[in-house]
Amino acid sequence: xxxxxxxxxxxxxxxxxxxxxxxxxxxxxxxxxxxxxxxxxxxxxxxxxxxxxxxxxxxxxxxxxxxxxxxxxxxxxxxxxxxxxxxxxxxxxxxxxxxxxxxxxxxxxxxxxxxxxxxxxxxxxxxxxxxxxxxxxxxxxxxxxxxxxxxxxxxxxxxxxxxxxxxxxxxxxxxxxxxxxxxxxxxxxxxxxxxxxxxxxxxxxxxxxxxxxxxxxxxxxxxxxxxxxxxxxxxxxxxxxxxxxxxxxxxxxxxxxxxxxxxxxxxxxxxxxxxxxxxxxxxxxxxxxxxxxxxxxxxxxxxxxxxxxxxxxxxxxxxxxxxxxxxxxxxxxxxxxxxxxxxxxxxxxxxxxxxxxxxxxxxxxxxxxxxxxxxxxxxxxxxxxxxxxxxxxxxxxxxxxxxxxxxxxxxxxxxxxxxxxxxxxxxxxxxxxxxxxxxxxxxxxxxxxxxxxxxxxxxxxxxxxxxxxxxxxxxxxxxxxxxxxxxxxxxxxxxx
Amino acid sequence: xxxxxxxxxxxxxxxxxxxxxxxxxxxxxxxxxxxxxxxxxxxxxxxxxxxxxxxxxxxxxxxxxxxxxxxxxxxxxxxxxxxxxxxxxxxxxxxxxxxxxxxxxxxxxxxxxxxxxxxxxxxxxxxxxxxxxxxxxxxxxxxxxxxxxxxxxxxxxxxxxxxxxxxxxxxxxxxxxxxxxxxxxxxxxxxxxxxxxxxxxxxxxxxxxxxxxxxxxxxxxxxxxxxxxxxxxxxxxxxxxxxxxxxxxxxxxxxxxxxxxxxxxxxxxxxxxxxxxxxxxxxxxx
Numbered sequence: 001x002x003x004x005x006x007x008x009x010x011x012x013x014x015x016x017x018x019x020x021x022x023x024x025x026x027x028x029x030x031x032x033x034x035x036x037x038x039x040x041x042x043x044x045x046x047x048x049x050x051x052x053x054x055x056x057x058x059x060x061x062x063x064x065x066x067x068x069x070x071x072x073x074x075x076x077x078x079x080x081x082x083x084x085x086x087x088x089x090x091x092x093x094x095x096x097x098x099x100x101x102x103x104x105x106x107x108x109x110x111x112x113x114x115x116x117x118x119x120x121x122x123x124x125x126x127x128x129x130x131x132x133x134x135x136x137x138x139x140x141x142x143x144x145x146x147x148x149x150x151x152x153x154x155x156x157x158x159x160x161x162x163x164x165x166x167x168x169x170x171x172x173x174x175x176x177x178x179x180x181x182x183x184x185x186x187x188x189x190x191x192x193x194x195x196x197x198x199x200x201x202x203x204x205x206x207x208x209x210x211x212x213x214x215x216x217x218x219x220x221x222x223x224x225x226x227x228x229x230x231x232x233x234x235x236x237x238x239x240x241x242x243x244x245x246x247x248x249x250x251x252x253x254x255x256x257x258x259x260x261x262x263x264x265x266x267x268x269x270x271x272x273x274x275x276x277x278x279x280x281x282x283x284x285x286x287x288x289x290x291x292x293x294x295x296x297x298x299x300x301x302x303x304x305x306x307x308x309x310x311x312x313x314x315x316x317x318x319x320x321x322x323x324x325x326x327x328x329x330x331x332x333x334x335x336x337x338x339x340x341x342x343x344x345x346x347x348x349x350x351x352x353x354x355x356x357x358x359x360x361x362x363x364x365x366x367x368x369x370x371x372x373x374x375x376x377x378x379x380x381x382x383x384x385x386x387x388x389x390x391x392x393x394x395x396x397x398x399x400x401x402x403x404x405x406x407x408x409x410x411x412x413x414x415x416x417x418x419x420x421x422x423x424x425x426x427x428x429x430x431x432x433x434x435x436x437x438x439x440x441x442x443x444x445x446x447x448x449x450x451x452x453x454x455x456x457x458x459x460x461x462x463x464x465x466x467x468x469x470x471x472x473x474x475x476x477x478x479x480x481x482x483x484x485x486x487x488x489x490x491x492x493x494x495x496x
Numbered sequence: 497x498x499x500x501x502x503x504x505x506x507x508x509x510x511x512x513x514x515x516x517x518x519x520x521x522x523x524x525x526x527x528x529x530x531x532x533x534x535x536x537x538x539x540x541x542x543x544x545x546x547x548x549x550x551x552x553x554x555x556x557x558x559x560x561x562x563x564x565x566x567x568x569x570x571x572x573x574x575x576x577x578x579x580x581x582x583x584x585x586x587x588x589x590x591x592x593x594x595x596x597x598x599x600x601x602x603x604x605x606x607x608x609x610x611x612x613x614x615x616x617x618x619x620x621x622x623x624x625x626x627x628x629x630x631x632x633x634x635x636x637x638x639x640x641x642x643x644x645x646x647x648x649x650x651x652x653x654x655x656x657x658x659x660x661x662x663x664x665x666x667x668x669x670x671x672x673x674x675x676x677x678x679x680x681x682x683x684x685x686x687x688x689x690x691x692x693x694x695x696x697x698x699x700x701x702x703x704x705x706x707x708x709x710x711x712x713x714x715x716x717x718x719x720x721x722x723x724x725x726x727x728x729x730x731x732x733x734x735x736x737x738x739x740x741x742x743x744x745x746x747x748x749x750x751x752x753x754x755x756x757x758x759x760x761x762x763x764x765x766x767x768x769x770x771x772x773x774x775x776x777x778x779x780x781x782x
Contacts, residue, residue, distance in 0.1 A: 201497055205720050207540060207585040215722075242499055244587040246720055249532075250523060260497060272722040276734060283729055283753055285760045292723035300717070301542055309544035309569055310717075311764035385756030432721045434739055437592075 006041040006057070013038060013062040020069050025098055029072055033137060038067040040149050045365040049335045052219045052303060055362055056120070061099070064153040068097035070134060071145045078131040079147060085481045087111045089128055089147055096150055105154040112151075113191050113484075114184060116159065116226045117213060118477050119152025121325075123356050127477075142357075159229060166236055170197030175494045178203065178262040180247045180435075183211025184476045185268035185467030187230060188483030189490070190239045193264075196491040200239045201262075205246040208299065211270055212468075213476065215299040216291070218329050220336070221359070224298075248438035257462055264462050264490045267450065268483060271429040271468035277321065281379030282425070286313060286387035290322070290330040290426035297333050315422030317341045319390045320368075321376050322426035323353040328360065330424045331368045342368045343418060347375045347395055347408045373397070373408060377415060379423055390418045429473045447472065456486030464490055499523060502536075502583040505559055511638045513566045514609055515575045516551070522558030524550075524588045530616040531594030531711065531743055534560065535719040537570070537585035538577065544570045547716045547738075549613030549688075550589060551642075560588075563612035563641060569768050590719045591742045594709070598625040600683035603675055604650075605631045605668050605697050607689025611641050613711055614688045621686075622649045629682065630654070631671050633693070637662035668693060669700045676704035684709070687746060691758065695751035708746035712737045715760060728754045 016035065020027070041057040042048075048055050059067065071093045079089045088107050095104035108115045128147045129135060135144025177193045179186045182204040194200045208214055210227040235241060247253055247269075256262045274289030276282050293312070296302040302312035318334040320327050323346035334342045344363070346353060349372050353360060364370065373395040380389040394414035401407040431448035443451045443459040449472055456464040466482030468474055506518040524534065528550050537543035546568070552561035566575040577583075594617050602621045606614035611632050622628045630650040634640045635658045646653050654671045655663025664671065668689075675682055685708040687697035694710045701708050717723040719738045726737035731748035735741065 205587060206718065207537065207587075240497070242497060244585055245499070245523075246587060246590065249590055250527060250588065272720065273736075273739075274722070274724045276724070276727075278734075283727060283734065283757065285757055289724040292717055292725045295717050295723055300544070304542065308542045309539065309573075309768070310542075311544075311761040311768070313760075314764070384759070385753070432739070434721060437739075 009039055009041055010060055013066045016066045017062045032070055032072055035070045037143050038063045049366040052336055054223050055220050058156055059149055059153045064096050064150055065099055067146050068093045068150055072133055074133050079128040082128040082131040084477050085111050093150055101154055101157045105158045108154055113188050114480055115151050116155035119148050119155055120222050122148055122477050124148035125357050167195055169195050169237055173197040175263045176261055178256045178265040181268040182209040183268055183270050185479040185483035188480045189266045189487045190234050192484055192487030193490055194237050194239050202241050203245040203247050204243050207243045209241055215295040218298055218333050248434045253439045263494055266486055267465040268467045269469050271473045272432045273430045275428045275430055276425055279378050281381055284379055284381040284387045285385050286421055287423045290326045290424050293330055293424050303337055313422050315339055317420045318422045319343045319345055319420045320424045320426055321345050325355045325359055327426035328355045328363045330426050332363055332366055335366055343371055344368050345371045345374050345376055352405050387421055387423055390420050392416055392418055431469050455489035502586040504577055504579050504581050507579050510641045516563045518559040518561050521560050521586055525553040525555050525558055525560050528553050528589035529593035530620040532589035532591050534588030536583050538574055538583055540584040543584055546570050547719055551612035551615050563609055565609045594743055596620045596624050601627045602684045603629045603682040605672055605687040607633045607668055607693040610689030615642055619649055627651050631668045633668035669696050672700050676701055676706055682706055691751055691755045698746040709743050710746040711742045
C-alpha cells in the first residue's frame with residue numbers, strides 16, 4: 001500500500017467521523033454494521049523490505065474512533081471470553097468510540113500490563129476477534145472489530161502523551177521476591193509484586209531486559225523502544241533489574257532463597273532451547289536456529305553492518321523451515337538483511353499455519369516465497385562444509401490428526417532440490433534444561449516443562465513459575481496472564 | 497543484591513598476542529568451578545558476545561582470571577583496554593563443571609591458550625589425589641604460558657615447542673604416545689587446545705584405550721542453550737557445547753564438523769579486521 005493510499009484512508013476516516021459526530025455517536029446496530037472496516041496504514045512493501053522500521057503504522061485517532069464505532073457493544077461480550085486475560089474489550093472500545101482515550105487505556109491497564117506489545121503481537125484472529133459478533137454477522141472474520149489495533153492505538157496514544165502515571169505501590173512490606181527471566185511473564189510478576197509493596201529483583205541472563213520481546217520479535221514488528229519503556233516503568237517503580245545473571249549457574253536458585261533472603265521466586269525463563277529437524281546436513285555452516293539468527297539480528301544489531309561487531313550470514317538465497325510467527329520473523333529479517341530470495345518451507349497448507357494472519361500476508365507482500373505442503377528432507381553442502389542446497393519433499397493432506405489438523409503425508413518420489421546458501425530452522429523450542437540441571441526438587445514433565453498448579457505453584461516451596469517454561473512455546477499474552485496469576489498467589493502467600 | 501562493575505584489575509601481556517586479565521566479578525569467582533567459562537562483550541549496544549574460559553579465580557580479591565589470544569575482532573579490542581576499564585557484559589560461570597575424582601594417573605595436555613582453561617582442571621585433579629603429568633605445547637618458547645604455575649603442582653611437566661626453542665622439539669602427541677605405551681599408562685587424559693591438537697590427541701590415545709576428555713570452544717551467542725550456534729556432533733547426536741558441555745568424551749566428538757563450523761564467519765571477520773585496521777591507520781595519519 002502506497003503513501004497515497006494511507007492518505008486516502010485518513011480522508012475516508014475523517015469524513016466518516018464527521019457523520020458519526022453529527023449523530024452524536026448514537027447509532028442503531030445496522031448503521032454500525034455498515035461502517036467500513038478501518039484498514040491500518042502500513043509501510044509500502046517494496047520500501048519496507050529494505051528497512052527495519054515498523055511495518056504497521058497504527059491507526060490515527062480518527063480511524064480508531066471510526067473503527068470503535070463499529071462495535072455492537074454486545075451484552076454477553078463474547079470477545080472477552082476469547083481473551084486469555086479477560087481484557088474489558090467492549091468497555092475500552094466504547095471509550096475510544098467517543099474519543100475518551102485516557103479512560104480507554106486506564107481500563108485496559110487494569111487487566112494487561114503490556115497493551116502496546118499485545119496489541120501488536122497477539123493472535124487476535126484466534127482469540128478475541130474470532131468471537132466477535134460483528135465478524136460473525138458479516139460472515140467474515142476479517143470484518144470483526146479490529147480489537148488488537150484499537151488496543152495498540154490506546155497504548156501508543158498514552159505513550160505519546162509523555163510519561164504515563166507510574167502505578168502506585170503499597171508501602172514496603174520488607175518481603176523480597178526474585179523474578180528469574182525478564183520476558184512477558186517475569187515483567188508481569190515484577191510489576192504486580194512491586195505494586196503489593198514487596199521488593200523485587202529481576203535476574204536476566206542477557207545484557208538487556210525483555211526476553212523474547214527483545215531478542216526474538218524483530219524491530220519491524222515490535223519496536224524495541226516500546227519494550228524499553230515498559231522496563232523503564234518498572235525501574236522507576238523501584239524494581240531492581242540485574243542483567244548478565246544466569247540463575248542456576250551464576251547463583252543457584254536455592255541460594256537465593258536460603259542465603260540471600262528472598263521470600264519467593266518466580267521462574268519465567270521461557271522455552272529457550274531450539275528444536276532442530278534431525279535431518280542430514282543440519283550441522284553444516286549456514287544452518288541456524290531462528291533463535292540464533294534473530295538474536296544476532298535483533299539483540300546484537302548485526303543488521304548494522306560496520307557498526308555492530310556481531311557477524312551474521314550474508315545469504316542471497318535463504319530457506320526458512322516452519323510456519324509460525326518465528327518463521328515469518330526470520331524470513332522477513334532475511335529480506336531486510338539483503339537476501340534476494342527467501343523460501344518458506346511448511347509441511348501443511350496455509351490454513352494450518354500457526355502464524356498470525358497479518359504476518360503471513362505481510363511476508364507475502366514483501367516477497368517471501370511460500371512452499372506449502374513441502375518439507376526439508378536433507379541439507380546439502382560443499383567440501384568446505386557450507387550449505388549449497390535443500391532437498392525438499394512434497395506432501396499432501398491426509399486425515400485429521402488428534403489436534404484436528406489434517407496431517408500431511410509424504411508423496412514418494414517427489415523430491416526436488418532448492419539451491420540456497422542459508423537454512424533457518426524455525427520449528428519451535430523445547431524447554432531449557434539448565435534450571436532442571438541445577439535445582440533439586442523441581443518437577444518437570446516428560447517434555448521438560450515445569451509442572452505447576454493453576455496459580456503457578458511448583459513442587460518446591462516458595463517457588464512459582466509461568467510462561468513458556470510451563471506452557472511450552474506459547475504467546476506473550478498467555479505468559480503475561482500466567483505471570484499475573486502467579487504474582488497474585490505470591491502476594492497472597494507473603495501476606496499470610 | 498549488588499553486582500560490582502566488571503572492572504579490569506590487572507593486565508599482563510604474556511606473549512606477542514596472548515594477554516592475561518583479572519576482572520572484578522566476586523559473584524562469578526564464588527561460584528565458578530574448574531571447566532567453566534564466561535561470556536563477555538565490550539560494548540553494550542553493538543558488542544559481540546564471546547566465550548572465554550576461566551583460567552583462575554581469587555575469592556579474596558573477588559576476581560576471575562582470563563587468558564586470551566588477540567586474534568578476533570573482539571579479542572583484539574579487549575587487549576587494548578587498560579586496567580580500570582569496565583567490560584560492558586560479563587556473564588558466568590557457564591557450562592557444566594569438570595567431573596573431578598581420584599582415578600590414578602591423569603595426563604593433562606594443553607596447547608596454546610588452551611593451557612589457560614587446563615590450569616584449574618589440572619590443579620583440581622592433583623588436589624583430588626591423582627598423579628599428574630602435564631604436557632604443554634606451543635609454537636615457540638615465548639608462546640608457552642603458565643609454566644611456573646604448572647611446575648608448582650604437576651608431578652611431571654613436559655614442555656614441547658614446534659621449533660624446539662623450549663623443551664622438546666615435538667608435537668604434544670609425541671610424549672602423550674610415549675606415556676600411553678609406557679608402564680605409567682594414564683587412566684585418564686584431558687586435552688584442551690586448538691581443535692586440530694585435540695583431534696590428534698584423541699587419535700593418539702584411542703588405540704590404547706585411554707579415556708580422554710576434551711573441552712570445546714565453539715561459536716556462541718548467549719551461552720545458555722538458547723541459540724544452538726555452538727552445536728557439535730558427539731557420538732552421532734547433536735549436543736550444545738554451552739549446556740551439555742563444554743567437556744565431552746573426546747573419542748566421540750566429530751572434530752572435522754566442529755572445525756568447519758568454526759570457519760562460519762571467517763569472511764566477515766577478515767573484512768571487519770581490514771576495515772578496523774583501515775580506520776586505525778587513518779587515525780594515525782591524522
